[in-house]
Amino acid sequence: MTAVLKVENIRKSYPSEGEVLRGISLNLNKGETKVIVGPSGTGKSTLLRCINRLTEPDSGKVWLSGEEVTRAGNPDRFRPKIGFVFQHFNLFHHLSALKNVTVGLTSVQGLKKDKAERKGRESLEVVGLSDQADSYPAELSGGQKQRVGIARAMAMDPELILFDEPTSALDPELIGEVLEVMIDLAKKGMTSLVVTHEIGFANSVANEIIFLDGGVVLEKGPPEEVLRNPKEERTKQFLHKITELYGE
């Protein structure tokens, strides 16, 4: 079985910060959800961005269902297959919720307008926003915005979705509605790679937790292992802090 996503030895450095990713490798099989945790500044977002080449890695390789994403050339043809959900939503402000979801379908996948709208409405329904299709981003709450963001990624029928701290910019009482959607997607078999501090989410749906620190994978394993019996002292400390902050 070919992994949906295969990441091999990704390295990335910035002039100002030095090497943020120091050789990261991971695999994601179809239907799996893996959660990346780790202290801030440790390259979690950079790793996700290297996967769809919003940021070009310095070295290392990424494969999507056996095809190499990182080989030279235009990454545009891979990106529709890799959904990306941003911490700050990044919705298109001048477009309604529905148009936010359909603009990729019509302009990238070449779908006819009515077909795109049908698909867009289906995606909005999955995230529970059917009644907000005609609302504009500025009229939505943070939680609703992020659910539109998820619908936008989903509508493209991606092979996997990358979530970059999808709930970090939300008020505590809005986090639940977004996590619910993500749990729902994970249970339906959407392949996802999630950067988050929501340990409860990781605990309930992750097949694997990957603990990133100092630009390397320090520890990884099933949630019960990493969360209950972390091997590394650094993991213990981090989880302790996170639990204090966010609860279980």
Next chain:
Amino acid sequence: MEALVSKLQVLVNNGPALLKGTAVTIELGLTFFVVGYAMALFIAMGIVYGNKAISTLLSGFSWVFRSLPAIILLFIFFYGPTRLGINLSAFWASVFALGLRTAGYQAQYFRGGIQSIRSGQLEAARSVGMSLPKALYKIILPQMFRFALPATANEYAITIKDTSLAYAIGVVEVLQQGSFIIAREYNPLAIYVTVALIYWIITRVGTRFFAYLEKRYRIPGFKVSGFKV
């Protein structure tokens, strides 16, 4: 009373000439404004998204044309091409001089518009697979136009009256027509007031049009600090 009637008579007699001048003014104004607007689009894109060389070159272009008086630009574009053996009519010399100048300003309004859009939106567009040109066209430009609208309306109101300067290189626009009439009939105040009224109408209609565009393309829920709370 008799004086007033005779003044009105002068206006009526010279109405066709004034209207002809008005038509030239509108034609010149719209042409240079549209030319400048279109150029500004490419200049702003080049400044923001071009490589260092292109960005510097276009910034310099915008800077030069914002630094020179319109009247000098008119003379340069009128006398310059002739020296190079290019035959440019006074009308088109004015279109280029005023058009490039307004492009220099308008490019800065567009640049401001682009830079007030958070970079995340462009990233989101790229992440669904849009090419850079497509993302600019679908996501950045529509918002840039909106952000730049109030400044564009202002630019129109300012520069549309610069068409009167074209009279210095012999474009027979409304002010030039007025001067002809004054020379014949000697009635300066009535003619200048009439010409002023014509500029006022042209400006007013234009700014109303931009106000309509602002309203038409307002993004629902998108409130800025100008709103009363």
